[in-house]
Amino acid sequence: MSTALRPSACPGLLRIVQALDGGICRIKLAGGSISADQADAVATAAEQFASGAIEATNRGNLQIRGIGVQSAALIERLLTAGLGPKNAAGDDVRNLMLSPAAGIDRQMRIDTRGLAEQILDTLQSHSRFHELSAKFAVQLDGGEALAMLEHPHDLWLAACERDGQTLWAFGLAGCPTDRPLGAVTVQNAHALVVAVLQLFLDMARPEQTRMRHLLGELPRLAFLEQLRERVSVRAISDWQRSPEAEALHIxxxxxxxxxxxxxxxxxxxxxxxxxxxxxxxxxxxxxxxxxxxxxxxxxxxxxxxxxxxxxxxxxxxxxxxxxxxKAEPLARLIACTGSDGCGKGLADTKQDARQLAPLLSAGQSVHLSGCSRSCAAAHCAPATLLAVAQGHYDLYFRDAAQPGFGTLHACNLTIEAAATLLDARSRSPLDA
The missing domain is CATH 3.30.70.3340 (Alpha-Beta Plaits)
Incomplete structure (x- = not known):
């Protein structure tokens, strides 16, 4: 681990970021997978060198919270367990999301794990890609039934079938349910990822850290024209990924x-x-x-x-x-760390979520966010409670025509008042 860490506000395994409840260490898991022995190592490290709080993140990673003066010992324990990057600079860019059921899903078109291993190796081994933002992210969708299709990614690839051949459809700054920009053969998938990342770094200004920033000025078709000079891209105008059923993760x-x-x-x-x-x-x-x-x-x-x-x-x-x-209300609630551990949180979201859960009808999905950053949810939830003060929230409902959390429905609600409105919404025939 001789390569120096670059500045970043994002935690990593080697970079402990401070919060109100102590340091945060983020462990990026390849494909979300961890061995039982490695899981034991995380549990022991959290007990011995931190508060014991471990979080599952919305990208299939793990975080340890409440780290104090023994951060070096914690990092060493995790590195010894094989949970770190190949080099220090490579930790930030290991942002590749797969289906949690990659390789075992009954509906999958292709096992994404081999390509994922290639991409992760390339991201870590080539210093040029260490210039990417710690938030720049890629998704591989093998057609699984268990798939998160609502998290926007800088580059996504989705397996599809055309004339008996498996292809990778792809798109930029969006989700696999968007219309694809083009498609490549299975043999060209890794080359496509490399070409997209290199082209982005060639064209983006330093302040344009995400693909959406670049495409805010450059039309997608102009990017595609440049991309075709580096890799063979097919047109694919008649395919679109269909959304999958919910709650296959439980x-x-x-x-x-x-x-x-x-x-x-x-x-x-x-x-x-x-x-x-x-x-x-x-x-x-x-x-x-x-x-x-x-x-x-x-x-x-x-x-x-x-x-x-x-x-x-x-x-x-x-x-x-x-x-x-999935019938347990708490299983469908998302809540950030909140004011108990985050200086930006305006309410104790986790405690409020526990208060809200028994007041809700079965089947309601609600996101409680302590501030507008929405750290706990990368997608827009059906209903969002945005904290405005301790125990008080604004209520939003998802609306495809509105950015962010959706449409503002009510302001400055207590948890009890929010539960009443959410229950009324769930019973409305207009929302059936």
Missing amino acids: GVHRQNTTGRCYVGAVPPLGRLAPSMLRGAAQLARQFGDSSLRFTPWQSLLLPNVNAVDTDPVLEQLRALGLLTS
Whole structure:
């Protein structure tokens, strides 16, 4: 780890960023996957060198919070467990999101893990790409049923079929459900990613850190014209990725191998105690393949569980304090750290979410954000409560015609008042 860290406000494994409740260390997981032994190492590091608070993030990574003076020992423990980058400068740019069910999803068109490994190696090994923003992100969508399709990415690739051939459709500064800009063959997918990143770095000014900034001045078709000089791109005007069903990240779901399932569970509001993580790791050893996968829904999966073992796995996950049913209101709530741990938070969002959950009807998805930065949700939730003061929120409903959180519905609500309006909304025939 001889390469120096560059300045950034984003936490990484090697860069501890301070918050009200102490330092934050972000562990970027390749494809969201972590071995049971590595999960144990995270749990132990959080206990020994921090407050014990572990968070599942909305990009399928892990964070340790409340780090004090022993940050160097924490980093060393995680590096020894194999959770770090190949070099220090490569940590920031390992922003590649896959389906948590990559390789095992019954609906997938292609296993994205091989291409993901190539891309991650390239991002870490080539110093030119270390110039990318720590927020610059790429998504690979293999056509899985379990797929987060609402998080915008600087570059996305989605597997599709044309005339019996698998292609990668791709787009810029958006989501796989957008109309694609073009398509490439499977053999050219890695070359496409490299060409897009190089072209972005060639064309963007220093202040244009994200693809959307560059495309705010440069038409997409002009970027595509330049891209065609570097890689062979096909036109694909008649394909668009369809949205997938919700809540496939929780409960038991069959895999593409007969007799095998993955089991999904949600740590309440994305927060894991070391005992939860260690317990899930032990279940992965006993019933799965000794690995865990973290999801963009701030949850975890145990893959490759024998179908006959799913009931005892669910029972033991519940005993650990994890949520295993989409019918549990708290399983559908998202909340940032809030004022308890963040200086920008205007309310204790996690405590307020726990107060809100039992007041809601089943099936309601709500995002509580302590400020307008929306750190806990990269996508626009159906309903958002934006804090304006301790215990008080503005209520927004998602509206495709409106930016940000959507349409403002009511202001300065208590949790009880917000629950009443949310319940009325859920019962309205206009929203059925």
